[in-house]
Amino acid sequence: MSATQTETATESWVHYHDGGKPGRRRVLTGRAAQETFSEVPKIDFRRIYSENLEDRRELAKEVGAACRNVGFFYAVNHGVDEEMLKDTFGALEKYFRLPTDVKMETHNQKTAKFRGYEAFLEGKLDPSTRGDLKEGFLMGEDATDPEQNRPVTPSTAKPRNQWPTHPAALFWRPAIYRYYNAMYTFSKRMLHIFALALDLPETHFDSITTNPMTNIRAVHYPPQERQSDVGIGAHTDFCWFTLVCQSKTAYPALEVLNGNGIWIPVHPQPNTFVVNIADFLKLVTGGTWQSTVHRVRNFGGEERYSMPFFFSPNEDAKVSVVQHLRKEGEMYDEFVVGEYFQKRLDIDRRTHLDDGNGVGEKRNGGY
Numbered sequence: 511m512s513a514t515q516t517e518t519a520t521e522s523w524v525h526y527h528d529g530g531k532p533g534r535r536r537v538l539t540g541r542a543a544q545e546t547f548s549e550v551p552k553i554d555f556r557r558i559y560s561e562n563l564e565d566r567r568e569l570a571k572e573v574g575a576a577c578r579n580v581g582f583f584y585a586v587n588h589g590v591d592e593e594m595l596k597d598t599f600g601a602l603e604k605y606f607r608l609p610t611d612v613k614m615e616t617h618n619q620k621t622a623k624f625r626g627y628e629a630f631l632e633g634k635l636d637p638s639t640r641g642d643l644k645e646g647f648l649m650g651e652d653a654t655d656p657e658q659n660r661p662v663t664p665s666t667a668k669p670r671n672q673w674p675t676h677p678a679a680l681f682w683r684p685a686i687y688r689y690y691n692a693m694y695t696f697s698k699r700m701l702h703i704f705a706l707a708l709d710l711p712e713t714h715f716d717s718i719t720t721n722p723m724t725n726i727r728a729v730h731y732p733p734q735e736r737q738s739d740v741g742i743g744a745h746t747d748f749c750w751f752t753l754v755c756q757s758k759t760a761y762p763a764l765e766v767l768n769g770n771g772i773w774i775p776v777h778p779q780p781n782t783f784v785v786n787i788a789d790f791l792k793l794v795t796g797g798t799w800q801s802t803v804h805r806v807r808n809f810g811g812e813e814r815y816s817m818p819f820f821f822s823p824n825e826d827a828k829v830s831v832v833q834h835l836r837k838e839g840e841m842y843d844e845f846v847v848g849e850y851f852q853k854r855l856d857i858d859r860r861t862h863l864d865d866g867n868g869v870g871e872k873r874n875g876g877y
């Protein structure tokens with residue numbers, strides 16, 4: 511039995527964190543099984559660069575179906591420089607091999623937004639485990655980093671990121687920024703496809719994404735030996751959408767949960783992004799799109815690296831359910847993006863700080 515599964519005489523449940531709260535799904539087999547996905551669809555993104563709107567609409571149609579039915583898809587032929595992606599993975603391997611004290615200079619506990627280095631077992635999305643068997647580095651939007659060219663205003667004037675200053679670690683910041691810039695540009699195009707997929711004008715979200723909230727989490731998962739361990743516990747992400755680049759391992763460490771409570775493997779594919787819809791976009795589509803539960807368990811004996819890129823609109827943007835997806839007679843709240851985001855982050859932070867012995871609900875976890 512995995513760490514996130516419980517059984518009674520007749521029922522088996524998978525447990526996870528969804529919307530910052532514990533959730534569970536019954537495992538349905540045999541006649542009880544419902545129609546759900548059994549694999550993650552693969553979508554050819556060459557058309558994202560087409561000058562022809564009809565091509566982009568065709569792409570959006572496939573994307574929309576994947577967002578409704580699965581919440582996850584592979585983006586092949588994404589056009590992002592493959593050499594740069596290879597070099598970034600090289601930088602991850604080199605960074606995580608640095609001595610612990612060099613990495614701990616930027617320990618994420620020193621910042622309100624958990625930016626910087628996250629040590630092994632500090633994240634804990636699954637309370638039944640000893641913590642996530644991963645180490646990571648989180649960076650994000652920061653108007654004081656000149657690389658980002660963002661307007662400095664009273665609310666953005668304080669530094670958010672932490673960067674290492676040790677000479678052996680100076681390669682890290684430019685390597686991460688090369689990846690950041692490429693993913694940022696691709697995400698803006700992706701947003702146009704998402705707008706088309708929702709039957710909205712392509713530029714519908716442009717005005718609320720002039721200075722989007724963005725994060726990269728570089729992650730290292732060592733090979734797992736104990737069955738009871740987990741690389742990252744089962745969760746949904748809390749941004750708009752996530753793009754994940756994962757290193758090649760024979761064992762499919764990333765898994766997504768289908769409607770029957772069955773874990774579906776997301777095999778690494780060369781030069782392919784894994785894209786997933788997150789809680790905030792699910793909310794804005796009135797639940798039409800799925801924010802699908804996922805986890806990482808790195809069995810198979812290889813080191814695994816991944817670099818999720820998390821995208822959300824501007825911090826001060828106000829959003830609600832898009833007009834044509836509202837149900838008649840229902841009331842819909844409006845959310846300030848930064849407030850929604852901070853609320854979710856605070857759940858992580860509070861449970862971490864309260865929890866000296868590893869029994870908290872959730873620590874710094876999925877975006």
Ligand SMILES: O=C(O)CCC(=O)C(=O)O
Pocket residue numbers: 727729742747754756764804805806816817818875876877
């Ligand atoms: O490492 C991965 O493939 C996914 C990581 C993840 O789910 C997250 O950071 O939210």
Ligand SMILES: [Fe+2]
Pocket residue numbers: 745746747804876877
């Ligand atoms: Fe995630």
